[in-house]
Amino acid sequence: MAVVSAGIDGMCGEGRSASGGSMTGREMEDEFVSIARTLGGDEDGRRGGSAYLRQTHALYHGGPSPWAFTPKIFDDREAAVLRDAAEQMGRIMEAVTARFVEDPHFRSLFALPPYLDRICQVPTGYSRMIPLARVDVFLNEETGDFQFCELNTDGSAGMTNTVEITRAIERSATWREFxxxxxxxxxxxxxxxxxxxxxDTYAEWARGHQGAPCLAYPSLAVVDYADSVSADEVDDFLGRMRDLGVDARFSDVRDLRVGEWGGDELLLDDEGPIACVWRRAVTSELAQRRCDGADALVDATQRGLVCTVGGFRTWPCATKTVFAVLRTPECRAILTPEQNEFVERHVPLTLILGGPGATDLSRFSQRERWIVKPSGGYNSVGVTAGMDVAAGEWEERLRAGVRDHDVIQEYAPQYATPAMAGILDDGDDPMEADPANNMEGLYLFNGRFCGVYTRCGRNSTIGEFTGRLNMGAFVVHDDAGVAPVARGDE
Structure with a gap:
């Protein structure tokens, strides 16, 4: 774990780096911490931020989501690196998904269970393979290099937290001085x-399905299992949709059915017809918790009775297996030389336990170099970093991984920055800013980089159940000026 920077209280001047040039994002984060310390830790700003969050949908068990008062700040160069990283990976994901749909041999590389293999081939009725995605990276702010951690498509979360925590930070005296x-x-x-x-995805689908009966009932449903979804984030999106004049609601997967309405067959829930589904349910969970409603959603999508944004074909690129597939001869053959070089540089070596290159488990005895992930997992569940366990537990985890066809991946170095917690408990030192590992989730909407979900933690894995702090994010421009980041109204 590398922690870099000249001391966080040793900033020199306003808006300039020690070398006299424009400041880096890391230098500006250090400056933010320095300003907060001159304000005694800005306890009022943190309390005010938490009070603001309680009025929003950025909640966790009824209170503010765990958040960092210190924001993630990117300079223009870092923002450009992240944009290029996201959009290049997006093009790779499109190519991989298209080949998966059309080539049975290529599909076999993912070794999906039969039900998942079948539904991932269901056509969607629009052109883009993956309309909504988030690709996670570890960015080294000192070198500008990055390594991908994982790819997310189904149910990519963090958007509400990103927006609202950013706004909470903007309300503080520290940010005003910054x-x-x-x-x-x-x-x-x-x-x-x-x-x-x-x-936009729904509009494209509708243009290709003029005359479809469901278009007479232009309602949109966010679909997931009620006991799995982040209800606060869904409520946030439903409110925003209604503000745009969209008839939107949440539907539990188990309440879906194909039935007759006005003499036509349509996808229905308890409130009536649905024209567009935003499937937030993770595809593998649809298989694990298969029910009549899940089958109805697949059937309606297959028959063009509903537009399902994301369809089901987004799943192959969301599996942990995809990083292993990216290095196969079959995948290299469909990517450009530039894309293959990108994979070699930025995707950590990933192998399927028990498969080629991973049959001799002694290869992984230096456990601090490796991390094991369930091939179809999500939300960090079942992820084991070798450095977090004893030798005997590691050997047991490897054997279990062979049985379950899990993947083993080179552990990507994480970059740590000082992090002040947004929520102070009794006895906490408001001046404390201990280093925390960072992870950046890069949002891709219709192939365009549209923002960053940043979070940090002090463990080897950064997840909901490992003490994660959600962070706000800003891009600070230098005097030369750059093209603005993607905005929601463009």
């Missing part, structure tokens, strides 16, 4: 960008 020194900045409006991409 922006006095750095007035040219932008924040990402990822929720709006996501909604416009969603509606």
């Amino acid at each position: 922006t006095r020194r750095h007035p040219r900045y932008e924040a990402f409006d990822v929720t709006s960008a996501c909604l416009f991409a969603l509606l």
